[in-house]
Amino acid sequence: MLKKLLTGWLGLALMIVSSFASAEAAHYKIVTGPERGTYIQIGQDLSKWVAQPAGIDLEVMASKGSAENVQRMRFEPGVKLALVQSDVYQAYIDMANAGNADAGTAIRPLRLIMPLYDEEINVVVRADSPMKTFADIKDKSISVGLLGSGTAQTATTLYHLMFGQAIPEQNVQHLSNEDALAALIVKKVDVAIIVVGQPAKLFNDMNPELLQQIRPLKVDPNAPETTRAKQTYFPTTLRATSYPNWLKEDVPTLTVKAFLVTYDYGLRDTVGNLNHFADSLCANFDNLQEHGHPKWKQVKLELPPLVRGWKYYGPVEKHLRACLANKSAGISAAAAQAAQKPRSSCTDQERLLLLCK
Numbered sequence: 001m002l003k004k005l006l007t008g009w010l011g012l013a014l015m016i017v018s019s020f021a022s023a024e025a026a027h028y029k030i031v032t033g034p035e036r037g038t039y040i041q042i043g044q045d046l047s048k049w050v051a052q053p054a055g056i057d058l059e060v061m062a063s064k065g066s067a068e069n070v071q072r073m074r075f076e077p078g079v080k081l082a083l084v085q086s087d088v089y090q091a092y093i094d095m096a097n098a099g100n101a102d103a104g105t106a107i108r109p110l111r112l113i114m115p116l117y118d119e120e121i122n123v124v125v126r127a128d129s130p131m132k133t134f135a136d137i138k139d140k141s142i143s144v145g146l147l148g149s150g151t152a153q154t155a156t157t158l159y160h161l162m163f164g165q166a167i168p169e170q171n172v173q174h175l176s177n178e179d180a181l182a183a184l185i186v187k188k189v190d191v192a193i194i195v196v197g198q199p200a201k202l203f204n205d206m207n208p209e210l211l212q213q214i215r216p217l218k219v220d221p222n223a224p225e226t227t228r229a230k231q232t233y234f235p236t237t238l239r240a241t242s243y244p245n246w247l248k249e250d251v252p253t254l255t256v257k258a259f260l261v262t263y264d265y266g267l268r269d270t271v272g273n274l275n276h277f278a279d280s281l282c283a284n285f286d287n288l289q290e291h292g293h294p295k296w297k298q299v300k301l302e303l304p305p306l307v308r309g310w311k312y313y314g315p316v317e318k319h320l321r322a323c324l325a326n327k328s329a330g331i332s333a334a335a336a337q338a339a340q341k342p343r344s345s346c347t348d349q350e351r352l353l354l355l356c357k
Helices: 003-019 038-056 066-075 087-095 103-108 149-164 177-185 224-229 270-284 284-293 294-298 314-328 332-340 348-352
Strands: 024-032 058-059 077-087 110-126 190-195 215-217 234-238 251-263
Touching: 003 058, 003 348, 024 270, 038 058, 038 077, 038 270, 038 284, 038 294, 058 270, 058 314, 066 103, 066 110, 066 149, 066 234, 066 251, 077 087, 077 110, 077 149, 087 103, 087 251, 103 215, 103 294, 103 348, 110 149, 110 177, 110 314, 110 332, 149 190, 149 224, 149 251, 177 190, 177 215, 215 234, 215 294, 270 284
Parallel strands: 024 058, 024 077
Antiparallel strands: 077 251, 110 190, 110 215, 110 251, 234 251
């Protein structure tokens, strides 16, 4: 009788553990950017090629951009990942270090997973405008992007670096990318600053006739304004191949770096899921580069040194560095991921006590 009871109890316990093992995927959110921007496509790629194989149902959320993403990453339930521009992240750190308590509350618990790619700064004017370079936008009416967007932070930082002053309040408009281009065409603003990774659907989906009414300004590498801007931003090129219906030749511009960001989580389940996400990111990185947005081809699977005040998320950093070490040693990512699965090191007793996932 005792043997039957023990057998029955063990069977029931194993059924319970089995039900936990086959439980629903974790439901997380990632905040990205506008519907026709690059960030939202990057989020969709992460959801499909990384989160799904890791057993995570990752909902991709549109947003105004980086500054809003920092706030939502910090305070909105379910948001576990965010895409944030480097200048926005640094602006929060600078404000926190200057004594702004709200900035400190928002940014200090956030952690980086990895750098992604460079986003191009598009300074757009009407095709018939006499302006030629970035230095010509001084004292013009400018759409800098929506409040809470990374574009707004970049536009205001760029202007201040170039000209040593803020954009005059009467010259600033906070419009979405689409509304900014419309306002530009009908002469309600002189300049629309749009930060987006090329090739951007915003421009490639635009009516060809309207597209020919606008053009991007060039960066003059010899201008003192450019020298000052390069304290924070880096030279790059808008490629004609990215916008065949718009550009006849490459256009020199500036970039800002995008980062994948999370929170300094300590709960076991969340840490475990984000570790699985890191393993999957390593294992499926080739899929991202092959099937995802073209910007993935610019991303390197690496964790470079960070500037002061920036920190990687420790658990994920360990998994990614282990993966990178395995890759450099010639071990396949798939084998490395399999070797790191927690279940392989769990004893039956640990499973019965629900100490393993």
